[in-house]
Amino acid sequence: xxxxQPLAPANVPNLPSLGDTSREALSPVxxxxxxxxxxxxIRFDRDYLDDPPIIEYLNALGNNLVAxxxxxxxxxxxxxxxxxxxxxxxxxxxxxxxxxxxxxxxLLAAQTESExxxxxxxxxxxxxxxxxxxxxxxxxxxALIPLAAMVLAALAAKSNPDAAMGVMMGGQGxxxxxxxxxxxxxxxxADRIGFQIMGAAGYETNGMVAFFxxxxxxxxxxxxxxxxxxxxxxxxxxxxxxxxxxxxxxxYRQRVDALDFFLVRARARVLQDTSSKGLAExxxxxxxxxxxxxxxxxxxxxxxxxxxxxxxRDYAGAQSWLDKTAATIERPPAPGAFxxxxxxxxxxxxxxxxxxxxxxxxxxxxxxxxxAIREGEVAHAKFPxxxxxxxxxxDALIKGGKPEQAxxxxxxxxxxxxxxxxxxxxxxxxxxxxxxIALQHIALAESYALLGGTxxxxxxxxxxxxxxxxxxxxxxxxxxxxxxxQAKRREALGEKGKDKGFAVSGSVKAAPAQEMQEPxxxxxxxxxxxxxxxxxxxxxxxxxxxxx
Numbered sequence: 346x347x348x349x350q351p352l353a354p355a356n357v358p359n360l361p362s363l364g365d366t367s368r369e370a371l372s373p374v375x376x377x378x379x380x381x382x383x384x385x386x387i388r389f390d391r392d393y394l395d396d397p398p399i400i401e402y403l404n405a406l407g408n409n410l411v412a413x414x415x416x417x418x419x420x421x422x423x424x425x426x427x428x429x430x431x432x433x434x435x436x437x438x439x440x441x442x443x444x445x446x447x448x449x450x451x452l453l454a455a456q457t458e459s460e461x462x463x464x465x466x467x468x469x470x471x472x473x474x475x476x477x478x479x480x481x482x483x484x485x486x487x488a489l490i491p492l493a494a495m496v497l498a499a500l501a502a503k504s505n506p507d508a509a510m511g512v513m514m515g516g517q518g519x520x521x522x523x524x525x526x527x528x529x530x531x532x533x534x535a536d537r538i539g540f541q542i543m544g545a546a547g548y549e550t551n552g553m554v555a556f557f558x559x560x561x562x563x564x565x566x567x568x569x570x571x572x573x574x575x576x577x578x579x580x581x582x583x584x585x586x587x588x589x590x591x592x593x594x595x596x597y598r599q600r601v602d603a604l605d606f607f608l609v610r611a612r613a614r615v616l617q618d619t620s621s622k623g624l625a626e627x628x629x630x631x632x633x634x635x636x637x638x639x640x641x642x643x644x645x646x647x648x649x650x651x652x653x654x655x656x657x658r659d660y661a662g663a664q665s666w667l668d669k670t671a672a673t674i675e676r677p678p679a680p681g682a683f684x685x686x687x688x689x690x691x692x693x694x695x696x697x698x699x700x701x702x703x704x705x706x707x708x709x710x711x712x713x714x715x716x717a718i719r720e721g722e723v724a725h726a727k728f729p730x731x732x733x734x735x736x737x738x739x740d741a742l743i744k745g746g747k748p749e750q751a752x753x754x755x756x757x758x759x760x761x762x763x764x765x766x767x768x769x770x771x772x773x774x775x776x777x778x779x780x781x782i783a784l785q786h787i788a789l790a791e792s793y794a795l796l797g798g799t800x801x802x803x804x805x806x807x808x809x810x811x812x813x814x815x816x817x818x819x820x821x822x823x824x825x826x827x828x829x830x831q832a833k834r835r836e837a838l839g840e841k842g843k844d845k846g847f848a849v850s851g852s853v854k855a856a857p858a859q860e861m862q863e864p865x866x867x868x869x870x871x872x873x874x875x876x877x878x879x880x881x882x883x884x885x886x887x888x889x890x891x892x893x
Contacts, residue, residue, distance in 0.1 A: 373419050373442075376475070380442030384426070385797035387446070392431040394449065396616060397733025398695045402609040403427035403447060405691055406458070407465050413545035414538075417473035418443075425472070427465065431617055435560050437464050439471040449617045453610055454559060458602040459552030462543055467553075470538030471531065536584055540591055549600050551592050557585050603690030604674065607641045611649030612695075619656055628653055644673040648699075655703055663703045671696060694731045697724040701737040708744045717741040732765070739771045748778035766792040783812035783819050790826065799834045803827065 387393055394400075407427040411417055418425075423443035432448040439445050445468045447461075455461040536553070543550050615627050631653065634646035651666035674692070701724060704717035721738030728734050735758055742751035752775045759768050769792035776785035790805035806823050809815060815823070 373423075373475075377423060377442035380440045380444045382797070383440050384444050387428075387430070388796065390430070394429040394431055394613070394616060396429070396612065397731075397736065398691075398698055399429050399452075399609055399613055399616075400427070401694070401731060401733060402605055402691055403429060403465075405605075406462060407445065407469070410462060410466050410469060410542050410546050410548075413547075414469070414473070414542045417469055417538075417542070419473070419475070423472070425469070429613065433617070437468050439468040443472050445469065445472070449613050452613050453617070455556060455610075456559075457549070457552055457555075458606040459543070459549040459600060460556035460559075461606070462546070462548040463539060463550075463553035463556050466539030466542040466546075466548075467535045468539075469542060470535035473538055474531070474534055533584055533587065536588060537591075540588060547600065550588075554585060554588050554592065557588065561585070601688055602641070603688040604641060604644065604692040605690035605695060607645035608648050608692055608695050611645040612652050615649055615652040615656060624653060624656060640673060640676070644670050647673060648696075651699060651703075655699075655706070658706075660703055660707055664700075667696065667699055667703065691731075694724075694728040694734065697728060698731065698733045698737060700724075701734065701741065705737050705741050705744065711745070714741055714745040718745050718747070732762070732767075736767050736771065739768075739775075743771065743774050743778060746778075748775040751775040752779070764795060766795040769795065781814060783809045783815035785809075786812060787819065787822060787826075794826075794830060799830050799837065803830055803834070806830075 388395065404425075404427050407425055411425050425443040425445065427445050427447065429447050429449055429452060433450040434448055435451045435454050437445065437447045437451055445465065447464070451464060452461065455464070540550055540553060543553065611631070614630065615624070617623070618627070627649070631646045631649045634642055634649075637643060637646070647666050647670040651663045651670060654660075654662035654666055674689075697720075701717055701721055704713050704720065707713045718738075718741045721734065721741050724731075724734045725738050739751050739755055739758075742748070742754065752772065755768055755772045755775065758765075759772070762768060769788045773785045773788035773792065776782075776788060786805045786809035790802040790809065793799075793802040793805060806827050810820065810823050
C-alpha cells in the first residue's frame with residue numbers, strides 16, 4: 346500500500362500509555378497467547394472472510410497506521426493482524442494481543458479510506474492502552490479460556506440470537522458486557538489515541554467524525570433489535586463533540602483515496618452474501634454504480650462484476666470484466682479535463698491475484714492452467730510479499746502437473762513463512778501428486794498444529810508412521826513432533842481441567858473449542874474450501890455446529 350501524500354504532521358497531543366498497571370492481571374505475552382487462541386477458533390467460523398486481497402489490504406492499511414505510532418506495539422512488540430468477518434452491522438472489535446476484526450458491513454459503509462482508517466485507529470487505541478488487560482485487572486479473575494469463549498459467543502450471536510440470550514440467562518451475560526463493552530472512559534481514550542494515529546499517518550482526521558455520525562445514525566436503526574450487551578461501541582454526543590473540537594485545532598488536509606480501497610469494497614460486497622438472492626442484489630447495486638461518472642466507482646463496479654461472474658463460474662465473463670477494469674484504470678483523462686493520476690495502493694496486486702484466481706479455478710483446462718503458471722511466476726516476481734499470489738501460483742503448479750517444482754517453491758517459502766498453514770496444505774497436495782504419502786501426512790500434521798488442532802495433527806503422524814514409504818529420517822521427524830505435540834496437548838488438557846468448574850454469576854460453563862476433523866481431500870482447506878468437491882466435508886465450528 347502506498348504511503349499517504351507528504352503532509353505536515355498533525356499538531357496532536359500525546360497521551361501516556363496506561364496499560365502498565367494491568368501487568369499483574371495479564372502480562373503482554375499471556376495477552377498475545379490468549380488472542381492467538383481466540384483467533385484459532387475465529388478462523389474456523391463460517392463468517393470469517395479468509396480472502397487474501399481483503400486481508401492483505403486491511404493489513405497494509407492497519408500496519409501503516411501502527412507504524413505512525415510505534416509505541417502501540419507495546420513492550421512485547423505485537424505483530425498486529427487485521428481481518429474481516431461477514432456481518433452487515435457497522436462494527437469492529439479488538440481482541441487481546443493485537444488482533445483486530447472489521448465487519449464487512451462497516452467496510453462497505455465507509456465512504457472514504459480516512460473513515461475506515463479512523464475505525465482501525467480507534468481499535469489500535471484499545472490494544473495500545475491494553476483495555477482488556479486492565480478490565481481483567483479490575484475484575485481480579487484469571488479466567489482466560491472462558492473469556493475467549495465468551496468473545497466468540499458474542500460474535501456468533503448475530504446469526505443465532507437465541508443462543509446469545511441463552512448465555513445471558515445462564516449468567517454469563519454480565520461478563521460479556523463487562524469484557525466487550527469497554528465503557529465510556531475506554532472509548533474516549535481509544536478515540537483520542539486513534540485521532541493521534543490518524544493525524545500522524547496522514548489521513549483526514551475529520552473522517553472520524555464523519556464515520557461516527559454515520560455509525561450513530563445506523564445504530565438508531567437497529568438499536569431496538571440488538572440487545573444492549575452486544576452494542577460494544579456506544580456512541581455519545583459528547584464523544585463526537587470532543588473529536589470535533591480537536592479537529593478545529595488542526596489545519597485542513599485532504600487525501601485522495603487509493604484505488605485499492607474501492608476494489609476491496611467491491612470484492613467484500615460480493616463475498617458478504619453469496620446466496621442467489623444476495624448475488625442478484627449485488628449485481629443490481631453494481632450495475633447502478635457503473636452509471637457513476639467517477640473512474641474509481643466505474644472501475645470498482647467492473648471489478649465487482651468480475652468477482653460476481655467468478656462466483657457464478659462464468660469464467661469468460663469474469664475475465665472480460667477484469668479486462669474492462671484494467672482498461673478503465675489505465676484510461677487517460679479526456680482532452681482538456683483536469684485529472685491527477687489515480688493512486689493505486691495494492692490495486693495492481695489485487696488485479697493480478699484475481700486474474701490468477703479465475704484461471705486456477707479452471708483446473709480441467711490444461712492450457713488455461715499453463716497460462717496461470719506463466720502468469721503466476723511473473724506476478725510473484727512483481728509482488729513477492731503477496732501471500733495470496735504465492736498460494737495461487739503454487740496451486741497452479743500442482744494442478745499443472747508440476748508438483749516437484751511446487752515442492753521446491755513451497756519449501757523456499759516455508760523458510761521465510763513458517764507459521765502459514767496454507768503453505769503446508771499446498772505442500773501436502775504436492776506430495777500427494779508425487780506419491781510421497783508419509784510426507785503428505787507430515788505436512789498436513791504441521792498445518793493442523795499451526796491451526797491449533799493438536800489431536801488432528803497427532804492423528805496425521807500416526808498415518809505418516811504407517812506409510813510404507815516412511816524413511817528413517819521421516820520416522821525421526823515424526824517421533825520429535827509427536828513428543829512436542831503430546832506435551833502441548835497434555836498442557837492444554839490440564840488448563841481445561843482447571844477451568845472446568847468456572848462460571849460467572851451462574852452455572853453455565855464455557856464451551857470448549859472442538860478439534861478439527863480431517864478433510865477427505867487435502868485441498869479442502871483454507872482458501873480452497875469453497876470448491877464443490879469440498880462441500881460435503883464435515884467440519885466443526887468452535888461451537889460444535891457443522892459447517893454448511
